[in-house]
Amino acid sequence: MFGRPVSLFTVFGFEIKIDISWLLLAALITWSLASGLFPEYYKDLPPSAYWWMGIAGAVGLFLSIIIHELTHSLVARRYGVTMKEITLFIFGGVAQMEEDIPHPKAEFMIAIVGPLSSCVLGLSFFLLSNLGVKSGWPVTVTGVLNYLSWLNMILAVFNLIPAFPLDGGRILRSALWKWKKDLRWSTDVAAQIGSGFGLLLTIMGIIYIVRGNFVGGLWWFLIGLFIRSAAQSSYRQILARSLFHAKKVKDLMVTNPVTVPRSISLEEFIRDYVYKYHFQAYPVLSFSRLTGCVFVKQIAAIPREEWAASTVGAVALPCNEDITIGPEEDANKALALMNRTGNSRLLVVNGEELEGIISLKDMLALLSLKMELNDLEKNK
Numbered sequence: 434m435f436g437r438p439v440s441l442f443t444v445f446g447f448e449i450k451i452d453i454s455w456l457l458l459a460a461l462i463t464w465s466l467a468s469g470l471f472p473e474y475y476k477d478l479p480p481s482a483y484w485w486m487g488i489a490g491a492v493g494l495f496l497s498i499i500i501h502e503l504t505h506s507l508v509a510r511r512y513g514v515t516m517k518e519i520t521l522f523i524f525g526g527v528a529q530m531e532e533d534i535p536h537p538k539a540e541f542m543i544a545i546v547g548p549l550s551s552c553v554l555g556l557s558f559f560l561l562s563n564l565g566v567k568s569g570w571p572v573t574v575t576g577v578l579n580y581l582s583w584l585n586m587i588l589a590v591f592n593l594i595p596a597f598p599l600d601g602g603r604i605l606r607s608a609l610w611k612w613k614k615d616l617r618w619s620t621d622v623a624a625q626i627g628s629g630f631g632l633l634l635t636i637m638g639i640i641y642i643v644r645g646n647f648v649g650g651l652w653w654f655l656i657g658l659f660i661r662s663a664a665q666s667s668y669r670q671i672l673a674r675s676l677f678h679a680k681k682v683k684d685l686m687v688t689n690p691v692t693v694p695r696s697i698s699l700e701e702f703i704r705d706y707v708y709k710y711h712f713q714a715y716p717v718l719s720f721s722r723l724t725g726c727v728f729v730k731q732i733a734a735i736p737r738e739e740w741a742a743s744t745v746g747a748v749a750l751p752c753n754e755d756i757t758i759g760p761e762e763d764a765n766k767a768l769a770l771m772n773r774t775g776n777s778r779l780l781v782v783n784g785e786e787l788e789g790i791i792s793l794k795d796m797l798a799l800l801s802l803k804m805e806l807n808d809l810e811k812n813k
């Protein structure tokens with residue numbers, strides 16, 4: 434959401450990544466537990482005890498969400514849906530599993546197992562905290578366990594709300610999908626409910642904030658924003674997938690890309706290429722063979738006085754796999770690579786030969802054209 438996720442560890446072959454927004458969230462949770470919830474329910478403990486409880490509560494929340502997401506991933510794997518990584522976002526994880534869910538039953542099973550696992554966790558923490566109370570464990574421990582049991586129950590119920598991309602929305606989508614046999618229509622309906630629900634939470638958050646409940650209001654506001662944008666982008670993703678599916682990179686590439694000769698100076702490069710085309714990276718050719726890539730941000734680091742004397746060939750770097758793709762690859766793979774690396778233009782390379790360039794701009798233009806056509810059809 435705010436940047437590239439950081440890898441934490443791998444479990445059952447799934448890479449667990451954390452979005453930077455999550456660290457912010459962890460701090461917010463620890464603080465609101467230590468200064469709000471725990472002192473209210475468990476009075477007269479030393480302040481340091483509340484902070485330890487807050488930290489334990491935040492770690493417990495983190496682990497609970499990982500377990501919830503892991504069960505999604507494990508069931509997805511059983512249905513042959515690849516889900517290599519789990520990224521923890523502001524509220525729970527949005528597991529990357531859009532790609533090719535085979536049938537409604539798979540979608541249903543993948544979705545339902547999350548709330549079920551939260552339910553089981555909630556019950557387990559409930560039993561454990563009861564056991565703790567009976568066995569005379571310190572109130573700091575039973576308090577955290579009690580909190581975690583409630584938290585998991587709330588996670589289960591919240592995720593069952595039929596607002597896509599929440600699990601409940603996925604369950605709804607699977608039912609609509611089974612009924613109408615149309616994944617795109619089902620996604621559209623579920624995503625519209627999700628988007629509306631997100632807006633509702635955002636408004637609720639604003640009302641809370643206006644009434645003086647700042648932290649609670651901020652929570653709902655952020656969660657609402659997150660759900661709304663996730664719902665909208667997931668519909669666009671489905672549309673993009675169905676549009677680019679079965680299309681190859683070579684079908685969408687531009688075959689006469691702008692290339693830079695090795696021998697020109699940096700000054701000429703800036704004047705004749707950068708100011709003219711405004712791209713971030715350019716392929717460098719020598720006798721029509723691709724010899725490297727030159728990036729605009731590289732040049733910015735070189736003192737201006739050296740621009741006249743230095744050539745493009747001297748500063749060009751090898752074109753790595755973040756910026757190149759084969760002509761026979763699936764167009765969706767190009768989109769995923771752009772998404773992951775932030776490079777909006779990829780060189781289509783066959784061995785040492787540059788066959789063309791595929792750009793996000795062209796792909797999006799095609800997508801928005803397709804969406805407009807869809808809307809026209811809808812309004813007929």
Ligand SMILES: [Zn+2]
Nearest residue numbers: 547548592600
């Ligand atoms: Zn879930």
